[in-house]
Amino acid sequence: MTAAANQSGRRPTTSRRLERAGIRDVAAAAGVSITTVSDALNGKGRLPDETRSRVREVAERLGYRPSAAARTLRTGRSGLIGLTVTTYGEEPFTFTEFAYFAEMARAATSAALGRGYALVVLPASSRHDVWGNIALDGTVVIDPPDQDPLVSELYRSGVPVVSDGKPGNCPVTAWVDNDHEAAVLGILDHLSEAGARRIGLLTGTSTDTYTRLSTEAYLGWCAKVGQEPVYETYPAHDPAAGAVAADRLLARPDRPDAVYGLFDPNGTDLLAAARRYGLRVPDDLLLVCCSESDVYATTEPPITTLSLKPRRIGTTVVNLLIDAIEGVDSGTGVDIARLFPPRFRTAGTGPPPGTLMPTELIVRASSQRRSPRTTVSPPRPPGEV
Amino acid sequence: MTAAANQSGRRPTTSRRLERAGIRDVAAAAGVSITTVSDALNGKGRLPDETRSRVREVAERLGYRPSAAARTLRTGRSGLIGLTVTTYGEEPFTFTEFAYFAEMARAATSAALGRGYALVVLPASSRHDVWGNIALDGTVVIDPPDQDPLVSELYRSGVPVVSDGKPGNCPVTAWVDNDHEAAVLGILDHLSEAGARRIGLLTGTSTDTYTRLSTEAYLGWCAKVGQEPVYETYPAHDPAAGAVAADRLLARPDRPDAVYGLFDPNGTDLLAAARRYGLRVPDDLLLVCCSESDVYATTEPPITTLSLKPRRIGTTVVNLLIDAIEGVDSGTGVDIARLFPPRFRTAGTGPPPGTLMPTELIVRASSQRRSPRTTVSPPRPPGEV
DNA sequence: AGCCCTTGGAGATACGTTTCTCCAAGAGTG
DNA sequence: CACTCTTGGAGAAACGTATCTCCAAGGGCT
Numbered sequence: 001m002t003a004a005a006n007q008s009g010r011r012p013t014t015s016r017r018l019e020r021a022g023i024r025d026v027a028a029a030a031g032v033s034i035t036t037v038s039d040a041l042n043g044k045g046r047l048p049d050e051t052r053s054r055v056r057e058v059a060e061r062l063g064y065r066p067s068a069a070a071r072t073l074r075t076g077r078s079g080l081i082g083l084t085v086t087t088y089g090e091e092p093f094t095f096t097e098f099a100y101f102a103e104m105a106r107a108a109t110s111a112a113l114g115r116g117y118a119l120v121v122l123p124a125s126s127r128h129d130v131w132g133n134i135a136l137d138g139t140v141v142i143d144p145p146d147q148d149p150l151v152s153e154l155y156r157s158g159v160p161v162v163s164d165g166k167p168g169n170c171p172v173t174a175w176v177d178n179d180h181e182a183a184v185l186g187i188l189d190h191l192s193e194a195g196a197r198r199i200g201l202l203t204g205t206s207t208d209t210y211t212r213l214s215t216e217a218y219l220g221w222c223a224k225v226g227q228e229p230v231y232e233t234y235p236a237h238d239p240a241a242g243a244v245a246a247d248r249l250l251a252r253p254d255r256p257d258a259v260y261g262l263f264d265p266n267g268t269d270l271l272a273a274a275r276r277y278g279l280r281v282p283d284d285l286l287l288v289c290c291s292e293s294d295v296y297a298t299t300e301p302p303i304t305t306l307s308l309k310p311r312r313i314g315t316t317v318v319n320l321l322i323d324a325i326e327g328v329d330s331g332t333g334v335d336i337a338r339l340f341p342p343r344f345r346t347a348g349t350g351p352p353p354g355t356l357m358p359t360e361l362i363v364r365a366s367s368q369r370r371s372p373r374t375t376v377s378p379p380r381p382p383g384e385v
Numbered sequence: 386m387t388a389a390a391n392q393s394g395r396r397p398t399t400s401r402r403l404e405r406a407g408i409r410d411v412a413a414a415a416g417v418s419i420t421t422v423s424d425a426l427n428g429k430g431r432l433p434d435e436t437r438s439r440v441r442e443v444a445e446r447l448g449y450r451p452s453a454a455a456r457t458l459r460t461g462r463s464g465l466i467g468l469t470v471t472t473y474g475e476e477p478f479t480f481t482e483f484a485y486f487a488e489m490a491r492a493a494t495s496a497a498l499g500r501g502y503a504l505v506v507l508p509a510s511s512r513h514d515v516w517g518n519i520a521l522d523g524t525v526v527i528d529p530p531d532q533d534p535l536v537s538e539l540y541r542s543g544v545p546v547v548s549d550g551k552p553g554n555c556p557v558t559a560w561v562d563n564d565h566e567a568a569v570l571g572i573l574d575h576l577s578e579a580g581a582r583r584i585g586l587l588t589g590t591s592t593d594t595y596t597r598l599s600t601e602a603y604l605g606w607c608a609k610v611g612q613e614p615v616y617e618t619y620p621a622h623d624p625a626a627g628a629v630a631a632d633r634l635l636a637r638p639d640r641p642d643a644v645y646g647l648f649d650p651n652g653t654d655l656l657a658a659a660r661r662y663g664l665r666v667p668d669d670l671l672l673v674c675c676s677e678s679d680v681y682a683t684t685e686p687p688i689t690t691l692s693l694k695p696r697r698i699g700t701t702v703v704n705l706l707i708d709a710i711e712g713v714d715s716g717t718g719v720d721i722a723r724l725f726p727p728r729f730r731t732a733g734t735g736p737p738p739g740t741l742m743p744t745e746l747i748v749r750a751s752s753q754r755r756s757p758r759t760t761v762s763p764p765r766p767p768g769e770v
Numbered sequence: 771a772g773c774c775c776t777t778g779g780a781g782a783t784a785c786g787t788t789t790c791t792c793c794a795a796g797a798g799t800g
Numbered sequence: 801c802a803c804t805c806t807t808g809g810a811g812a813a814a815c816g817t818a819t820c821t822c823c824a825a826g827g828g829c830t
Contacts, residue, residue: 771830772829772830773828773829773830774827774828774829774830775826775827775828775829776825776826776827776828777824777825777826777827778823778824778825779822779823779824780821780822780823780824781820781821781822781823782819782820782821782822783818783819783820783821784817784818784819784820785815785816785817785818786815787814787815788813788814788815789812789813789814790811790812790813790814791810791811791812791813792809792810792811792812793808793809793810793811794807794808794809794810795806795807795808796805796806796807796808797804797805797806797807798803798804798805798806799802799803799804799805800801800802800803800804
């Protein structure tokens with residue numbers, strides 16, 4: 001026993017007694033070797049059940065907790081996944097996609113935990129030293145901008161990266177996105193069928209995939225059906241700007257008789273603007289916005305929303321990422337990612353695999369006209385309600 | 386050069402060349418010792434600027450990134466902070482406090498990153514092995530239940546714990562909370578001044594601090610002013626139950642003429658219920674709810690809300706935690722937490738230090754009666770709007 | 771008896787840092 | 801000159817685990 005405890009001459013019995021128990025202490029207490037303890041606790045090696053349970057019992061008694069850092073160092077696996085969120089200004093997450101992000105992050109957290117991983121929230125704008133200081137097995141990137149140096153560096157250094165949102169120019173292991181084009185076209189058709197003659201769009205100024213694809217789909221649709229595009233843009237991270245833009249859109253001489261708002265707060269903003277101009281919804285104005293919030297079920301009138309189903313996205317993204325993490329050396333036992341850095345792989349396999357997920361249109365009163373109108377009334381100046 | 390590279394006989398030059406560069410490689414390339422590289426990169430030791438910059442340059446050229454795991458193992462610091470959220474059912478976060486939690490978490494993330502730490506999201510219900518597998522420097526616990534075994538174990542094992550919400554029976558390093566009693570009393574007084582004769586409460590069934598303190602404050606106030614308490618409870622994590630409870634409250638024979646709802650969705654739920662019963666807000670019913678959402682600025686009518694200022698809470702919690710983490714051995718260089726486990730400390734120092742933070746009442750139309758009424762109309766059965 | 775195979779387990783090494791200790795060479799100083 | 805101090809840096813010991821290699825003892829078989 002003492003021989004085992006004093007192996008390699010370490011840890012003289014005289015000094016600190018209050019240290020947390022390590023694997024050596026367990027080995028000493030159980031009268032076995034370190035190897036045996038490790039094997040017993042991890043279910044490896046060839047040990048009779050008796051030894052296994054005895055070791056486990058001793059470990060339990062000593063309150064032994066394996067050191068995560070040592071395990072990570074040894075195995076090269078930390079069980080940590082980075083969750084990168086785009087930032088505007090000082091804040092870690094975007095305001096505008098907030099409900100979406102929150103739902104998505106929640107689902108991602110669940111999925112990761114279910115597979116034994118935990119999520120670390122890491123804004124893309126973080127100080128470089130923070131990123132470097134964390135051992136990540138992989139990273140989820142939400143809506144990477146066109147050329148994200150962070151993503152490129154991660155990918156280059158061999159960390160699997162899966163993005164929510166089809167990446168522009170950054171190489172990623174895989175990506176997941178909604179079918180934004182189909183979603184927008186579906187909404188425009190829906191509004192047309194409800195009698196809309198001139199459909200407007202409230203969109204953002206940023207270059208992320210969501211904004212870009214949605215706007216392009218709108219413009220394409222306009223070109224196809226021969227409608228002059230009617231849209232206003234604003235910096236989506238600024239809620240105040242959203243209200244102003246909504247107002248601007250309804251104040252135009254070519255005021256639309258239906259509007260789709262790309263961002264969550266647009267619904268209430270447009271509703272408020274409509275009230276200011278004396279427009280009734282849905283009689284004078286059809287309304288749809290993209291939102292995950294159920295407040296739109298109880299507004300007056302309830303507003304039709306497009307849900308991006310963030311839960312499904314979050315779950316899918318995380319599962320793809322973990323598959324990539326574990327798939328790499330689960331097959332041959334060889335760490336392919338290290339032997340063949342990304343530049344070799346991409347050349348052979350072409351673009352990274354992407355998954356398109358459907359959206360869901362929740363139709364409410366705001367997009368269903370009771371009696372279709374044939375004329376478009378001119379805008380009225382803001383006045384009393 | 387080759388001599389330095391082959392020190393201690395490791396890493397024969399014949400084998401794998403594609404490994405990520407380690408500190409040894411940098412040392413070899415720069416023709417210095419490992420010690421010098423470490424010192425140069427970390428700004429320690431006594432080195433001429435020339436050596437320092439040369440080493441840095443070589444490290445940069447080789448794309449050297451220190452291994453977080455090794456550093457953590459050596460220093461005992463991971464730079465990781467756990468963010469524990471209470472869970473109801475399967476989901477990692479609560480639904481009801483969602484906006485609050487989101488804001489709080491965002492602020493906490495910012496604050497942590499600003500001080501070089503990152504946040505790991507860890508639902509309290511996570512599998513034990515996930516908790517054990519992560520090296521945490523400390524943990525933030527949101528609204529711990531009365532006897533949280535997780536918190537107790539963390540604290541016992543020497544990990545600093547700071548809670549958002551005054552803890553019931555779990556020992557923590559420190560805690561931060563709103564002054565819920567003052568907040569509720571302030572609201573009740575506000576409603577009284579607006580002419581309320583019978584103030585009802587919509588509250589939760591769970592035992593967290595927020596619900597408990599708020600309800601107690603309400604009951605105390607009722608006792609003081611001689612009003613019979615009028616309240617309904619529901620499981621706060623179930624949005625559907627909230628709508629039902631709101632309905633129940635307004636359907637009572639002793640229907641209140643003013644209601645305070647403790648949870649975010651209560652505002653819209655109560656508004657909807659009021660409409661169902663033909664009650665006008667604020668004429669027939671004064672309304673206040675606790676919420677961080679700004680949708681209540683644009684409801685019809687706008688609803689007075691109590692904000693718990695989650696950003697301030699999140700920032701404060703994290704700063705307290707990091708102070709505790711860094712304060713422990715910044716003074717004497719001795720790790721007090723290890724030499725004197727919590728059970729020794731608590732005996733001497735009494736209850737953990739707590740901080741109460743003020744709330745903010747955002748007064749809108751729903752709690753200001755235009756013409757004070759003196760009679761309370763009986764409830765009407767649900768019918769047309 | 772000699773041989774191989776299985777079982778149970780011990781030893782040692784490596785993971786990649788940080789840091790404590792120590793040393794050599796000048797530089798000043800009496 | 802003999803000495804101390806400072807500068808610049810090297811060596812080696814941890815940190816705590818996982819795992820590869822190897823060994824001893826016994827059992828069955830020819």
